[in-house]
Amino acid sequence: MKKYFPVYVRVPLLFGLFYGAIEFFVDSGDKPAFIEYPSLGILLMLFLFVIIALEIVGNAATQIVDRLMSPEEREEKERLENLPVTEAAWYKKLMTRLTKSKPMEAEQELELNHEYDGIKELDNDLPPWWVYLFYGTIIFGVVYLGKYHLFGGDNQDAEFKKEMASAQLQIEEYKKTAPDLLTAEQVTLLTEPADLAAGKTIFDNNCVACHRADGGGGIGPNLTDEYWILGGDIKSVFNTIMEGGRDGKGMVSWKQQIKPSDIQKVASYILSLQGTNPADAKAAEGDKYEAVEADAPQTSAEEAPAAETAPEESTK
Ligand code: HEC
Structure with missing residues (x-):
């Protein structure tokens, strides 16, 4: 050495x-x-x-x-x-x-020079x-x-907190891009103008071809009236957009293209159109949804579901 x-x-x-x-x-x-x-x-x-x-x-x-x-x-x-x-x-x-x-x-x-009972050292x-x-x-x-x-290096407690904080950041980052974990059970109606504006953008980009820019309906049903084929509460609307409509009707599942939190926004936007009563909207389809807005338009749509879609829908 x-x-x-x-x-x-x-x-x-x-x-x-x-x-x-x-x-x-x-x-x-x-x-x-x-x-x-x-x-x-x-x-x-x-x-x-x-x-x-x-x-x-x-x-x-x-x-x-x-x-x-x-x-x-x-x-x-x-x-x-x-x-x-x-x-x-x-x-x-x-x-x-x-x-x-x-x-x-x-x-x-x-x-x-140590020896004990024959044991030497x-x-x-x-x-x-x-x-x-x-x-x-x-x-x-x-x-x-x-x-x-x-010099005040991090003890276990501080290290733990730091790691948790950075994990939290990663979660935020993840949520920005990846499909998030929102489900129909958790979804709530958003009312913030910013969320509704974001919902409108999504609607304009994806949905107007069939539901019309004002939601009055075309290939797809009128989304501004209080009659719903697949349910008119936020959870049902969210679920319809996530999973799509009935087979063969043309409303696909959007959960691959739009992440759940955005679907929540567009669903909230759609519900904000309630009662806007756009000009020559499509005739109502489905059952009347008893929403809180009791003063929603009560036009001829009243007997429409009974006449054309009610028998079909009741099986649903
Ligand atoms: C290709 C045409 C088409 C596009 C694009 C489309 N929809 Fe639909 N949508 C339909 C049809 C058709 C139905 C009726 C489904 C049924 O009868 O089961 C429907 C039903 C719905 C319903 C349920 C209405 C009810 O009465 O229960 C909602 C909510 C809805 N669409 C929202 C959307 C949103 C949001 C988008 C955009 C992300 C969208 N749709 C894009 C055709 C479309």
Whole structure:
């Protein structure tokens, strides 16, 4: 390790990793994190100080260990360090480095003077993979503490709220284009002028060919009178436009072309035409719908349903 990462690489590398982690985890806008939060700058300095101190202490410790080594041990160490890569499989080397394990034969050297009922104790080094993992958790812990407890990173609650809000936005976006989930059971009569105007636009674009621009009727029935073949309340009108009229009559289902909330608008628009009594409108068809407008025109249409369509309609 030391061969590939000499101290002048190791220290900047660690420092860079730490700094990168801070920049990554701390949300500081366009500015570097340590400028936005000066205490982070202090933390960085502290970290630099600690790794340099560790290097110095570590260096001193290796020197002491080296001095305490027996000549054979030193020889073995040097041999291992200078081994060409081809001689020892690189992963073997890596493993020894990662675990610092001593071969079984060398156990004698590790033995401590403790023996209890024949059970002896060995003084193994902490395996480096574990030690580095441990350091990693410390760095993680510092960054985590900084981000979530000092600099107000989102806690679970705030994260949840944010996600819900963005989901809400997505739903709004979805509703703009996709067929929405309005059903005949939920539909209500709209009275807002803007909704009725939107309904009129839809009517003008899709329906006038058969129902006439004023709703007076042509191929399709008169939509301005109070007689309805398929029901004159908002739910029935909505349902008729969604699902179409009776088979073979010419009124198709519109739910593929017009989304339910727009059908609600056009249905509301149609109902707003009630009683407008356009000139030479088509004769009434269907049953009289007992709406709230009791003063709807009571013309000759009265007997028309009874005369021509009532028998047919009553089967419906
Ligand atoms: C191709 C011609 C045609 C078009 C286009 C058309 N309709 Fe119809 N519509 C009809 C016919 C025919 C009927 C009668 C259906 C029946 O008798 O079952 C009808 C019935 C209706 C009814 C029920 C009337 C009643 O008395 O119960 C409504 C409401 C209606 N149409 C609304 C619309 C709307 C809104 C559109 C535009 C989105 C539209 N129609 C487009 C032909 C058409």
